[in-house]
Amino acid sequence: MKKFLIVGLGNIGTEYVNTRHNIGFKILDYFANKESIAFQTLKLGDLAEYKIKGRTLFLLKPNTYMNLSGKxxxxxxxxxxxxxxxVLIITDDLNLPFGSIRLKGKGSDGGHNGLKNIQLLLNTVEYPRFRxxxxxxxKKGQQIDYVLGEWDDQEKEKLKERLEVASDIIKSxxxxxLNNTMNQFNGK
Structure with a gap:
């Protein structure tokens, strides 16, 4: 049986649940709800297991906070x-328009502290990521407030359709x- 680790990056705590920075958690929660699977709190995170066509997907929401996700x-x-x-790391990206998707097999951390820590602990930049x-x-100087801010009404309205696409990406x-998934979903 082929195994996959699908990691949604985010921060634990109720104050972060609906923030932009927690899109990784939100995508995995949406997927788990849609597929009727439940997370359980285990070592270093909440984990759910999903089986499809001879494959096992471990969905992980690290409880280490974003900056220590690599652990x-x-x-x-x-x-x-x-x-x-x-392994597929799902994360937010400030450099992409709202809801747009970019899948890559390797790359820089792009200034993202979660990716930075993962690269440090895996000792490589070569792992699939879904931004x-x-x-x-x-506005200038407001990045932290924006990233840790909640979705506005317009974003919330579009989010459900984007979460559906994200679920399709995980299965694909x-x-x-990765290559077929990139060809099908990048830029959508």
Missing amino acids: AVKYWMDKENISKEN FGISDAF FALAG
Whole structure:
């Protein structure tokens, strides 16, 4: 059975639940709800298991806070013997318009502290990532408030459709592979 680790980045705590920075958690929560699977709190995060066509997907929401996400990612990769090619990190991206999607097999951390920590602990920049655009609609010096701010009404309205696309991406990654998923979903 082929194993995959799908990691949604975010911060634990009720004050962060509906913030832009927590889109990774939101995508995994949406997927789990849609597929009727539940998370359980285990070592270094909340984990849910989903099986589809001979594949097992471990959905992970690290409880280490964003800046230490690599600790949870590395632990679960090692525990379940999952190669970096079968890991998908879901994160927010200020450099993309709201709701736009960019999948890549490698790349820089782009200034994202969660990705920075993952790269440090995995000792590589070569792992698949799924960046969800949250836009850069903030004034100079307001980045932290914006990222940790809640979705506005217009964003909330469009979010459901975007979460549906994100769910399709997770399944495609496990079933069709990264390259086919990038070809189908990048820029959508």
